[in-house]
Amino acid sequence: MSGPKVLITRASAVSALGVGLDELSANLPGDPGPGSVKAYEFHELDRETPCFPASRLDPVAVLGKKGLRTKDWATKLLLATIELACKDRFDETEGDGKPGICVGTAFGSVQSIGDFLSDSIVNGVNAVNPQAFANTVINSPTGNANIRHQVRTLSTTVATGFNAGLDALLYSYDYLRRGYLPAVVAGGLEELSYYAIMGMQRSGVLSPRGLIQPFGTAADGFVPGEGCAMFLLETEESARARGASPIAEIAGVANAFEPGTFAGAWASGSDAVRYVMREACAGAGIDPADVGFVAASANGTRPADAMEAAAIAEVLGGTPVTAYKARLGECYGASPALSLACALCDLKAGRITGVPAGYETEGGINLVVDSAAGAESGFALINAFSCDGNCTSIVLKNVP
Amino acid sequence: MPDTRIVITGLGVVSPIGTGSDRFWAAAVKGTNGVRPLSSIDTTDYKTKTGGEVLDFDPAAYLEPSKIKHMGRSSQFAIAAAKEAVRRSGIEVDKEDPFRMAVCMGTTMGEPQILDQGVRAKYDASDTNAIPPDLPRQYPCSVIPTNVARELGAKGYVTIIPTACAAGNYAIGYAFDLLHLGKADVVLAGGSDPFSSIAFTGFNRLLATTPDLCRPFDRNRSGMAVSEGAGMVVVERLDHALKRNAPILAEVLGYGLACDAFKMTIPDPTGSGGIRALGRALANARVAPESVDYINAHGTGTGENDKTETLIAKTVLGERAKSISMSSTKSMIGHTMGAASAIEACACVQMLNNNIMLPTINYQDPDPDCDIDCVPNTAREADLNIVISNAYAFAGNCSSLVLGKYKG
Numbered sequence: 001m002s003g004p005k006v007l008i009t010r011a012s013a014v015s016a017l018g019v020g021l022d023e024l025s026a027n028l029p030g031d032p033g034p035g036s037v038k039a040y041e042f043h044e045l046d047r048e049t050p051c052f053p054a055s056r057l058d059p060v061a062v063l064g065k066k067g068l069r070t071k072d073w074a075t076k077l078l079l080a081t082i083e084l085a086c087k088d089r090f091d092e093t094e095g096d097g098k099p100g101i102c103v104g105t106a107f108g109s110v111q112s113i114g115d116f117l118s119d120s121i122v123n124g125v126n127a128v129n130p131q132a133f134a135n136t137v138i139n140s141p142t143g144n145a146n147i148r149h150q151v152r153t154l155s156t157t158v159a160t161g162f163n164a165g166l167d168a169l170l171y172s173y174d175y176l177r178r179g180y181l182p183a184v185v186a187g188g189l190e191e192l193s194y195y196a197i198m199g200m201q202r203s204g205v206l207s208p209r210g211l212i213q214p215f216g217t218a219a220d221g222f223v224p225g226e227g228c229a230m231f232l233l234e235t236e237e238s239a240r241a242r243g244a245s246p247i248a249e250i251a252g253v254a255n256a257f258e259p260g261t262f263a264g265a266w267a268s269g270s271d272a273v274r275y276v277m278r279e280a281c282a283g284a285g286i287d288p289a290d291v292g293f294v295a296a297s298a299n300g301t302r303p304a305d306a307m308e309a310a311a312i313a314e315v316l317g318g319t320p321v322t323a324y325k326a327r328l329g330e331c332y333g334a335s336p337a338l339s340l341a342c343a344l345c346d347l348k349a350g351r352i353t354g355v356p357a358g359y360e361t362e363g364g365i366n367l368v369v370d371s372a373a374g375a376e377s378g379f380a381l382i383n384a385f386s387c388d389g390n391c392t393s394i395v396l397k398n399v400p
Numbered sequence: 401m402p403d404t405r406i407v408i409t410g411l412g413v414v415s416p417i418g419t420g421s422d423r424f425w426a427a428a429v430k431g432t433n434g435v436r437p438l439s440s441i442d443t444t445d446y447k448t449k450t451g452g453e454v455l456d457f458d459p460a461a462y463l464e465p466s467k468i469k470h471m472g473r474s475s476q477f478a479i480a481a482a483k484e485a486v487r488r489s490g491i492e493v494d495k496e497d498p499f500r501m502a503v504c505m506g507t508t509m510g511e512p513q514i515l516d517q518g519v520r521a522k523y524d525a526s527d528t529n530a531i532p533p534d535l536p537r538q539y540p541c542s543v544i545p546t547n548v549a550r551e552l553g554a555k556g557y558v559t560i561i562p563t564a565c566a567a568g569n570y571a572i573g574y575a576f577d578l579l580h581l582g583k584a585d586v587v588l589a590g591g592s593d594p595f596s597s598i599a600f601t602g603f604n605r606l607l608a609t610t611p612d613l614c615r616p617f618d619r620n621r622s623g624m625a626v627s628e629g630a631g632m633v634v635v636e637r638l639d640h641a642l643k644r645n646a647p648i649l650a651e652v653l654g655y656g657l658a659c660d661a662f663k664m665t666i667p668d669p670t671g672s673g674g675i676r677a678l679g680r681a682l683a684n685a686r687v688a689p690e691s692v693d694y695i696n697a698h699g700t701g702t703g704e705n706d707k708t709e710t711l712i713a714k715t716v717l718g719e720r721a722k723s724i725s726m727s728s729t730k731s732m733i734g735h736t737m738g739a740a741s742a743i744e745a746c747a748c749v750q751m752l753n754n755n756i757m758l759p760t761i762n763y764q765d766p767d768p769d770c771d772i773d774c775v776p777n778t779a780r781e782a783d784l785n786i787v788i789s790n791a792y793a794f795a796g797n798c799s800s801l802v803l804g805k806y807k808g
Contacts, residue, residue: 125605
C-alpha cells in the first residue's frame, strides 16, 4: 500500500483503571476487579451487575462546568479523553489546519436513545425534551466534540460493534494516506448503560459468576466495562513539520469479515481471523514471528476465545499473548482502542501485562499471566474480532 | 494509484415511491408523492400525521423466511437494495476474491425498531424478561452491513459510518477511497434506515416536520417528512469493471466532507461546513464549478436548510449557481435519514443515464432566499455530464459527492 507513515503523537484514555495514560499505565498491572451497577437515573436493573465503570472520571474537573448540562455520559467520556490527549493541538490550530475527529462506538449513547424512547412511551410524545433528541443519533458524541473544538475538517463516527475503536483508526489511517488531512484524532468510545446491560443480560453473554477470564477453561461470559481511548494520528511529514515526537507508528492494518459467525458462534476454522493478522503484519513489513506480543480480543466467551487461540497459535506460534479485557472489562467499541492504549503503555514500560493469575487457561498459546518482560521487537499486534464477524488487526510499532 | 478511475456498475433502491430502481425512477420522473398518512405509527398526539413508508416491501422476496425474523427492517432494506445492485452490475460473486469485496454503509438510526420493540415489551409486561433473548443482538447498527455481507458472501472490509443524514455519502466516499488505496476490488456502498418512532417524535418536537406537504425551496415550506428506505451502489475500479464487461452506469469523480461545528440540530447559517464540503468535493474530483450541470440538493424542506444550501451553492459556484438546476428528491420520498444520500446517488446515476433532471414537487411560491432553479414540479430533459449530490446532517456533518457520465 502506498502512502505516508502514520504516527501516533498523543494518546489518552479514560477507563476503570483511571483518567489519562499515566494512570492507565500505573494501574494496569494491578488487579482492581470489577465494581457493580444497579440503578440508573430512570431505571433499575433487577440485580447488582458486575461491571468496570470509569468512575474515577470527574468530567467537571477535566472539562469545566460550562456546556456539560445537556451532555450525556458517553459524550463526557469522549470530551474528557480528547481534552486530556490533545486540547492544545486544537487550541493552537485554526480552520482547515485543525485535526479531524473520528470516533468508533458500538452504540453512541444508547442510554440517551433508550431514555428518549422511554420518556415518549411513559409520559407521551409531547412531554419529551426536544433537546434530548440531539443525543439520540449515534454520531452525537463526535458532533459535540467537533463543536467544542471548532473542528470543521472532519467529524466521522464508525460503528462496527466490538471493532469500532480499531476501525475508526483504520478509517483515519486511510483518510491520512489519501492526503485529505495531515492529522486526525481517532479512537474508541463506549458507555455503560442500562439498555446495553439489560440487552446483554437477556442475550446471556454476561458471566453469571461476574468474572471475566479471557482464555479461561471455566470462562462463562464477560463483564461489561466502559471507557474511551483517543490518539492523535499524524502523517510523518506533519509531525516532523511541527517538531512533534512520535510515540508509536500504526505500521500495518487489516480488516475482513467472517460470514461463518452468527449470534456469537464462531467457526473454529475462521480464515478471516488468520487473514487479518497476516495482512496486518505484511502491511507492517514484518514476519508474524517478529511480533513482540499480541493483545487479544478474547473476553471470556469460550467459542470466540478458542477460535482466536487456534488462529494465534497457527499464525504467530509461541508469541506472548495477553488480553487486557481481563482488567478493563468488555468495553465494546472502546475495547480495541483501550487495548491499543494498554499495549502502548506496555511497550513504553518494557513489559507485557498479562491476565491476572488465579484461573486455569487454555493451552496452545503462550498466554502471559501476571506480567512478563517486554519483547525487544517493539511490535504489538492488536486484535478485534466481533460476534458479528468483523475482524480487525493493527500492528503497533513502538517509537522509543 | 493516481490514475485509478472509479465507476458505478449497479444500483438498488428501496423507497416510498417504489422498491427497485426502475420503479423508483419511473415514479420519480412522474413526480410521485410518496409522503402519505402514516400507517405504522399512531399519529394522534403528533402535529404531523404524514411520512414516507415503503408499503410495497416484502422481505420474503429477498430473504429466506428463517432469516427474516433474525434481522431488523434496516438490514432487510439494505439486503434488498444490495441484491438488486449486485444483480444489475452482473457481478458473479463466486468469481470474485471474497476478501476483496467490501461493504460500506451509512445509517442514522441503525435498527431503531428493535430497540423500540424491546423497550415496549419491557413496559407492556413490566418485566425485562419479556424481551426476546435474541432481540438485543439485532440492535447494534453494525449488523446492517454484516447482514449484507453474509447474505452476499463478501469477506473484505465491512463497515458502517453512522454520520446521521449524510451517512450515505460518507459511505460512498469511503468506498471511493478503499478502491483508490487498493484495499478492495468491489465495494457495495450505500445507506439504510427504517421508519423510526424516535426520529418521528424527535423531529416533531423540534418542529422540523411539516403538517403540510413537503415543499423544498418554496416560500411557504414548513418542514421535512420523516421517511424510510435504502439505496446501494456497486462501486469498482474501471479496469475491474471493463475486465468483466460490466454495465458502467456512472463515474465517481470525487467527494468532500466537512462539518459546521455550530449546533447539533441546526445548520450554520453561514454554510461554513457545506461550503467546505462542496469546495473539497470539486477539488477532489478536479472539476471546475462551471462544469457542474446539476445539484441534487439535500433539500429537506426546512426553512434553515434550504436557505443555507442556496447560500452554499452561490458561494462555491458563483455566477454558475444562478443558472444551475438544483432539485430535491426529498419532496417526493421524504427524508430517508441515513439512506437519503445513497438513494439520491442512485437517482443521480439514473439522471445521468437518462439526461433527465428529477423535479422538486409541491412547489408553488418562489422564495427570494432560495432563488435557484429547483426544477419545479415537472421533470426536465437536460444534457447532464457532471452532477453533485449534497447531504447534511445532525452534528453539522456536511458532504458532497461528484458523479460524472461515463464516456469511456
